[in-house]
Amino acid sequence: MIVLENISKEFNSKNGKVKAVNNVNIHVKKGEIHGVIGYSGAGKSTLIRCVNLLERPTEGKVYINGVETTSLPLPKLREARNKIGMIFQGFNLLKTATVYDNIAIPLKLLGYNKAEVQNRAEKYLEIVGLSDKQKSYPNQLSGGQKQRVAIARALAQEPEILLSDEATSALDPETTDSILDLLLKINKDLGITILLITHEMNVIQKICDHVYVMENGHVVEQNNAIQLFTKPTHPTTKKFLSTISQRNLSPTLISQLHVTGAVTRLTFVGESTGQPLLAEVSQRFNVKPNILTANIIELKNGIVGNIVIHLIGEKDQVNAALQFLEESGVGVENLEGQS
Known part of the structure; x- marks a missing residue:
């Protein structure tokens, strides 16, 4: 056209x-x-x-x-x-x-x-x-x-x-x-x-x-x-x-929240937005998800959910949990060091 x-x-x-x-x-x-x-x-x-x-x-x-x-x-x-x-x-x-x-x-x-x-x-x-x-x-x-x-x-x-x-x-x-x-x-x-x-x-x-x-x-x-x-x-x-959803957390905010270790953004698209995957993660692995920010963006042709989390647990358990989320169709991005 x-x-x-x-x-x-x-x-x-x-x-x-x-x-x-x-x-x-x-x-x-x-x-x-x-x-x-x-x-x-x-x-x-x-x-x-x-x-x-x-x-x-x-x-x-x-x-x-x-x-x-x-x-x-x-x-x-x-x-x-x-x-x-x-x-x-x-x-x-x-x-x-x-x-x-x-x-x-x-x-x-x-x-x-x-x-x-x-x-x-x-x-x-x-x-x-x-x-x-x-x-x-x-x-x-x-x-x-x-x-x-x-x-x-x-x-x-x-x-x-x-x-x-x-x-x-x-x-x-x-x-x-x-x-x-x-x-x-x-x-x-x-x-x-x-x-x-x-x-x-x-x-x-x-x-x-x-x-x-x-x-x-x-x-x-x-x-x-x-x-x-x-x-x-x-x-x-x-x-x-970032004008419609908080994509990064400042070091000041992370400090105020007493967060230590990796901060991760999870992106859910389509069917994954309705799945209780974080609950499943806490059951499957020895980790505790600490949700820092979350939002849902409704687009013309779909829904995108963003959750910024801090997974509390041993490193191998955290990595296994993140791998499970990726295999379940969730986007995983490490935000450590970002502002």
Whole structure:
């Protein structure tokens, strides 16, 4: 559906050329939701604007539905863009137009007749839950309602792809959840492929099938969501994951808890999250599990549980217990020396 092949984008600055995106490859299959996460300046906004060629890559190729859009003449490119909707952090609504007109005006400019404009505007306002706000103006809406209007406007062109440029970063947590629920519904009910960028790990957690982590213009790690949450390898990924679950214990905290010896993180995925494996460990081996922290992360396609423990017992018994946990499908990571 979306293929970015060796995409790079350079900008000229006072200090010379700056490579905002550096040799990035992305492949989004039809009907999936992929997320690009990174801190400010990572290059993610530039990358997503390369998809619909609002920014033309310095190097590389973009394919949409098997068609190389980077080689299309402008008229054909405009036609291809009609199948790509986009929503923004700042909503970009016309302040002097009603909710209805914010959706209708772009359709009129595309040449749709009055009946089709009305049909689409009403249909997609109903999908986003704003049928009763047709005559309202943007300044009469909450931030979440404004974003729903922006989503309805993007959907009214009936795209096959929806791009989301930090669409929830200006919203409070409760409103963010409602917008993410809406995007999941759109993906499921309308079959629209979604590529989003964000700096919020909870967005990735809730709706993404596949994740790309960006830093300094590069994709430093990518994987399906469950694998990324259970076996992150890059420090930036681990830092992001720490925003939703405590992955490391500081030496100060370990000292306050009077912990001596190895501290271990156990990661449970799928069926293992419901098994009483720690209870079984204490019965099978001469060890006592001391739970230091624990949490469960609910992803779009599964559940990941994390427990940080200190196993009290003789070294050979501790090692045997950890080996048993690994053989039972639990991820085992020694945290000794981490902070």
